Amino acid sequence: MDKLQIRGGVRLDGEVRISGAKNAALPILAATLLADSPVIVSNVPHLRDVTTMIELLGRMGASVTVDERMRVEVDPTTTIETAAPYELVKTMRAAILVLGPLVAKYGRADVSLPGGCAIGARPVNIHVAGLQAMGAEVHIENGYIRARAGRLRGARIVMDTVTVTGTENLMMAACLADGQTILENAAREPEIVDLAQFLIAMGAKITGHGTDTILVEGVERLHGTHYEVLPDRIEAGTYLVAGAITGGRVRARNARAEHLDAVLGKLIEAGAEVIRGEGFVEVNMHGRRPRAVDIRTAPHPGFPTDMQAQFAALNTVADGVGTIVETIFENRFMHLLEMRRMGAEIRLEGNTAIIKGVPKLTAAPVMATDLRASASLVIAGLVAEGTTDVERIYHIDRGYECIEEKLAGLGAQIRRMNDRDRG
Ligand code: EPU
Numbered sequence: 001m002d003k004l005q006i007r008g009g010v011r012l013d014g015e016v017r018i019s020g021a022k023n024a025a026l027p028i029l030a031a032t033l034l035a036d037s038p039v040i041v042s043n044v045p046h047l048r049d050v051t052t053m054i055e056l057l058g059r060m061g062a063s064v065t066v067d068e069r070m071r072v073e074v075d076p077t078t079t080i081e082t083a084a085p086y087e088l089v090k091t092m093r094a095a096i097l098v099l100g101p102l103v104a105k106y107g108r109a110d111v112s113l114p115g116g117c118a119i120g121a122r123p124v125n126i127h128v129a130g131l132q133a134m135g136a137e138v139h140i141e142n143g144y145i146r147a148r149a150g151r152l153r154g155a156r157i158v159m160d161t162v163t164v165t166g167t168e169n170l171m172m173a174a175c176l177a178d179g180q181t182i183l184e185n186a187a188r189e190p191e192i193v194d195l196a197q198f199l200i201a202m203g204a205k206i207t208g209h210g211t212d213t214i215l216v217e218g219v220e221r222l223h224g225t226h227y228e229v230l231p232d233r234i235e236a237g238t239y240l241v242a243g244a245i246t247g248g249r250v251r252a253r254n255a256r257a258e259h260l261d262a263v264l265g266k267l268i269e270a271g272a273e274v275i276r277g278e279g280f281v282e283v284n285m286h287g288r289r290p291r292a293v294d295i296r297t298a299p300h301p302g303f304p305t306d307m308q309a310q311f312a313a314l315n316t317v318a319d320g321v322g323t324i325v326e327t328i329f330e331n332r333f334m335h336l337l338e339m340r341r342m343g344a345e346i347r348l349e350g351n352t353a354i355i356k357g358v359p360k361l362t363a364a365p366v367m368a369t370d371l372r373a374s375a376s377l378v379i380a381g382l383v384a385e386g387t388t389d390v391e392r393i394y395h396i397d398r399g400y401e402c403i404e405e406k407l408a409g410l411g412a413q414i415r416r417m418n419d420r421d422r423g
Helices: 022-034 048-059 093-106 125-133 164-175 190-201 233-245 261-269 305-316 334-340 371-383 403-409
Strands: 003-007 013-017 039-042 063-066 072-075 108-112 137-141 144-148 156-158 180-184 205-207 213-217 226-228 249-253 273-277 280-284 321-325 345-349 352-356 365-367 387-391 413-417
Touching: 003 371, 013 403, 022 039, 022 048, 022 072, 022 093, 022 164, 022 190, 022 233, 048 063, 048 093, 093 108, 093 125, 093 144, 093 164, 125 137, 125 144, 125 156, 125 164, 164 180, 164 190, 164 205, 164 213, 190 205, 190 226, 233 249, 233 261, 233 280, 233 305, 233 371, 233 403, 261 273, 261 280, 305 321, 305 334, 305 345, 305 352, 305 371, 334 345, 334 365, 334 371, 365 371, 371 387, 371 403, 403 413
Parallel strands: 013 249, 039 226, 156 180, 365 387
Antiparallel strands: 003 387, 003 413, 039 072, 063 072, 108 144, 137 144, 180 213, 205 213, 249 280, 273 280, 321 352, 345 352
């Protein structure tokens, strides 16, 4: 199994190109199933989760071609299968995103229930209840969500928790429903807006995306289009924090500052200079030690849970005490236990972590438990004294394209090792 080896102590300085957003590319690829002619999606990040989604579309019979620049062409007209098997869903929960499109377009779907994961229980009851409100019959059987429907009917759906993929599944399904759907308490993430814009480019009638009330006027059919995925705000935020923790300077090329307000606000509080430029965002610590910051995760435009672990790493070596409250997922603190092994001073009280910055972390072998946790351990490794080995980095490959190359481009001493290298 591959691991990343990082020699700490180098101040990052340079520019990194931000890839397309994983969490926009995945629903957009799922949404191609709704079209009745070929669709081209570009700026798709080269990630394991994307490969899994492409494999899923292929297993359903869709014709998918990918060129060397990750321009993905999907011809959904050859789709013959409407099942998402457990073996794929268990490696990527986002496979649940084919549920809405399949029911809306084909009137049937058999999608494995994702089950719990390393960060929490993550139920999908809101996805299911929304489809039922639109007229689908849904049963849970043998670990599968089995949905059957004629043409879906528009409905007013009040989601009792703000859910990103739940909002996406129901918005996609509503596009081909008969009549108007109103989604209330909808998620407002930039990735929802990107998906809506993609659906609109295919002929959907959607308004209100980016607010908590989304209106969808169902249409008879959606057609092919060419769409470019937006840049990944979490990848950008991760490199900016990596720069800040080392006291360095990182320019994230392609990053959109307007999607990073909460994150940039916290970096400023930590003492960074932030430059919002044309087509880039730059963070410069001018060699300073970061100040500890308090974080409370919340749905967009609040502070993203997907950036919590990276800021926890920042707090471990910051000046002062920072409190982190995780309100979205009940078990998203596993990285903190690993950081303790690197000498971090952390007290855990339920969903709150109190982190007292120490002058230095010391390298240790650590293990990644989920995608963002792995990124935070790499960030911690950048400032630890000695050589940190981050194991189980298949998690990182699910969501960060060429992380070691990008960090090395900023000056980090990092390399990927596989079993052969270890001899
Ligand atoms: N929830 C329910 N019922 C549902 C759906 C969600 O109770 O039917 C709860 C969840 O248990 C959680 C909260 O609602 O407590 C919010 O979860 P949400 O549904 O928004 O999460 P998600 O859609 O499964 C997406 C991202 C995650 C990101 C979260 C929160 C994708 C593919 N995944 O997950 O990304 O953390 O939104 O912003 O978009 C990652 O990229 O590392 C990642 C985990």
